[in-house]
Amino acid sequence: MHNISGRGVRSVVALLGAGLLVGLTTSCSSSSPTREYAVPSDVCGTHVARSLLEPLLPPGEKVSAQPTSSVGVERCRMLVDGKVVLSTSIEKHDANTSVGDVASSAYGVEPTDTRADGGRTIYSKTGAVSLVECPGSASANSTLWATVRTSHDVKASSMRDFIKGYATALGKSDACRALSTHGHA
Structure with missing residues (x-):
């Protein structure tokens, strides 16, 4: 077995937490407004x-x-x-x-x-x-x-x-x- 130091565990947990936060923010945010009309000439x-x-x-x-x-x-x-x-x-x-x-x-x-x-x-x-x-x-x-x-x-x-x-x-x-x-x- 490998012994993971407390510092390594904290790094892994922080990285997983940041990834989860980014995922939640992306899924909850609305898409940017779109142009539904044709631009005139x-x-x-x-x-x-x-x-x-x-x-x-x-x-x-x-x-x-x-x-x-x-x-x-x-x-x-x-x-x-x-x-x-x-x-x-x-x-x-x-x-x-x-x-x-x-x-x-x-x-x-x-x-x-x-x-x-x-x-x-x-x-x-x-x-x-x-x-x-x-x-x-x-x-x-x-x-x-x-x-x-x-x-x-x-x-x-x-x-x-x-x-x-x-x-x-x-x-x-x-x-x-x-x-x-x-x-x-």
Whole structure:
């Protein structure tokens, strides 16, 4: 027979106890929430890759979108299970408006947050703003800006990727043409 010291027995008992505790905790904890809806391929009619939108949307059962507009601003609110979780806007500003100016009036992002794209984009974990490049059709007296904010923190890199993709899509959309022909987005 082998003689097991008191120290060895305590180690074995502690190890078995830790394993039992982990097993009980795992079996009693609920599974993490899941996304039961299909991630949309557009934001109120503006095509955006699902891979860019997906990290910004939380789990839930149902997603819907509510577009609104007023002079110089078009908004899209995305709701999951009836709660606004993401809001975008397309905003017309004067030609001399800077990315910091737009960020200072946007929710979820500050002028001092991380900059990208040669200073045309500012982003954080909860929001972003970016200049929309309107090739050949933009008014010389105004600029078009895309903004996004979420009701929850996301990876800042996901926010950056989304705003860049969204601003690029807007640059190819009717929003740029509307800016030059009608004077509002």
